[in-house]
Amino acid sequence: MKQEELFAEQLKELREMSELSGEEITIDDIRVAFDEMDLDDDQLQMILNYFKSTTAGSSDSTARSVKPVKDSGTKEEKEENNSEDSRFLQMYYADLKKNRKISESEQRVLYMSAMNGDRNAKEQLIVANLPMVVDFAKLYKGQGVPMEDLIGEGNVALAMAMDVIESEENPDDAKQMVAAMVMRAMEELVNDDLQSAEAFSVWADRANEILEKARNMSEELLRKITVDEFCRETGFEKDYVMDVIEVTGGKIEFFDMGKKE
Numbered sequence: 001m002k003q004e005e006l007f008a009e010q011l012k013e014l015r016e017m018s019e020l021s022g023e024e025i026t027i028d029d030i031r032v033a034f035d036e037m038d039l040d041d042d043q044l045q046m047i048l049n050y051f052k053s054t055t056a057g058s059s060d061s062t063a064r065s066v067k068p069v070k071d072s073g074t075k076e077e078k079e080e081n082n083s084e085d086s087r088f089l090q091m092y093y094a095d096l097k098k099n100r101k102i103s104e105s106e107q108r109v110l111y112m113s114a115m116n117g118d119r120n121a122k123e124q125l126i127v128a129n130l131p132m133v134v135d136f137a138k139l140y141k142g143q144g145v146p147m148e149d150l151i152g153e154g155n156v157a158l159a160m161a162m163d164v165i166e167s168e169e170n171p172d173d174a175k176q177m178v179a180a181m182v183m184r185a186m187e188e189l190v191n192d193d194l195q196s197a198e199a200f201s202v203w204a205d206r207a208n209e210i211l212e213k214a215r216n217m218s219e220e221l222l223r224k225i226t227v228d229e230f231c232r233e234t235g236f237e238k239d240y241v242m243d244v245i246e247v248t249g250g251k252i253e254f255f256d257m258g259k260k261e
Helices: 003-021 027-033 041-053 075-096 104-115 119-128 130-139 147-167 171-221 227-234 238-247
Strands: none
Touching: 003 027, 027 041, 075 130, 075 147, 104 119, 104 147, 104 171, 119 130, 119 147, 130 147, 130 171, 147 171, 171 227, 171 238, 227 238
16 A cells, blocks of 8 residues: 555544544554655654644544545556656745744744734744645645645645634644644645545546447438437437537547428
């Protein structure tokens, strides 16, 4: 199993374990679950913060899990995608290095100020948390969504978190909330991408079925067929068949598009 798929699977198993036991997830639980992965203490802590903020440790948790996706694409395509991700990360890291590093104590002060509505503090926190967004994006790498999109979605969630940060009671809760919103946004992006891929796969199967039936019908009649007679014979809706023909640029040779009944 690939590392990113292992991460998604372990994340799901931790949620299920917590829901069944009714107990909160601890850092030791996370360390054991992700023992096979090369995660540092900061990444483990971010995962713990995510679970705490989404109340994943309570029995009424409704947090969604990311399903591992099947390996797809040729080796060359994967290498090209990995290369594109690497180039993007190199450029992005170069930009991040231009920002001044903020210490933990400084961040705590910024969180307190942001919770009191300080706009400048919120802007500084966004910059300070950009590396965290990249760390989360790495955990979801390889699940069908480019790193650039994962980071972009995470950055949007980071900015949105600043809009609601004033509702938090203390800096620790605020920090956990920010991390949770970023991670949740990436999960939803991966889930949406998976659903889109599945929908396209279903559509492609149906399109191939139309093509095959049209070929057989045309060969039996020894001529091209009209869309209307094809629909009467097969039960396909005309609008659906026309959509398939349009996507192919009207190049399904078995249909007579000029003849009308």
